[in-house]
Amino acid sequence: MSQNILKRSFYTRPTLEVARDLLGKYLVFKSKAGKITEVEAYIGQDDKACHAAGGKTKRNEVMFMKGGYAYVYLIYGLYHCLNVTTEKAGFPSAILIRAIDNPQANGPGKLCRYFGITRAHNGLDLTRSDLYIEDRGVIISANDIGQSKRIGVDYAGESANLPWRFYLKS
DNA sequence: ACCCCGATCGTA
DNA sequence: ACGATCGGGGTT
Numbered sequence: 456m457s458q459n460i461l462k463r464s465f466y467t468r469p470t471l472e473v474a475r476d477l478l479g480k481y482l483v484f485k486s487k488a489g490k491i492t493e494v495e496a497y498i499g500q501d502d503k504a505c506h507a508a509g510g511k512t513k514r515n516e517v518m519f520m521k522g523g524y525a526y527v528y529l530i531y532g533l534y535h536c537l538n539v540t541t542e543k544a545g546f547p548s549a550i551l552i553r554a555i556d557n558p559q560a561n562g563p564g565k566l567c568r569y570f571g572i573t574r575a576h577n578g579l580d581l582t583r584s585d586l587y588i589e590d591r592g593v594i595i596s597a598n599d600i601g602q603s604k605r606i607g608v609d610y611a612g613e614s615a616n617l618p619w620r621f622y623l624k625s
Numbered sequence: 626a627c628c629c630c631g632a633t634c635g636t637a
Numbered sequence: 638a639c640g641a642t643c644g645g646g647g648t649t
Binding site: 509512513514515528529531532533 | 641642643644645646647
């Protein structure tokens with residue numbers, strides 16, 4: 456029924472809108488799927504916690520693509536993190552998918568381990584590959600959404616306190 | 626060539 | 638509270 460894969464126009468909107476709207480959607484990859492329960496937004500070069508704060512590099516170049524691409528990077532030499540790009544080409548912004556409703560994928564590193572997502576998937580187009588996000592008709596109201604500062608970015612000065620983490624209250 | 630450190634996680 | 642583990646990015 457509601458097999459509704461999110462299309463380009465969903466991702467190319469303002470990042471904070473996309474972040475809130477991703478809650479309750481389903482991340483799907485190779486026969487595994489789960490409801491997104493926690494995300495964080497990283498927006499532009501003024502955001503000192505954003506990987507693109509210092510400009511474009513080989514590692515973060517996908518962040519400069521238009522909305523709807525997978526930005527995957529290795530962190531701490533051990534784990535991978537999955538982001539989805541947002542907004543228009545040339546503006547670096549993305550949303551970190553931190554958790555789905557599954558104890559095996561309740562953190563960004565665990566999530567990638569659970570799905571088998573690695574840097575090999577960096578740059579995938581979420582609108583035309585087997586990695587995608589779909590709307591299964593779950594309705595999320597404003598009262599269901601919690602908001603806080605982002606995790607693990609205390610080094611980022613002023614940006615550390617931006618309330619750009621969104622999660623589904625349990 | 627070298628050094629520092631990270632959008633994490635599991636164990637102590 | 639801390640160690641694992643490694644590549645990116647800046648510096649020499």
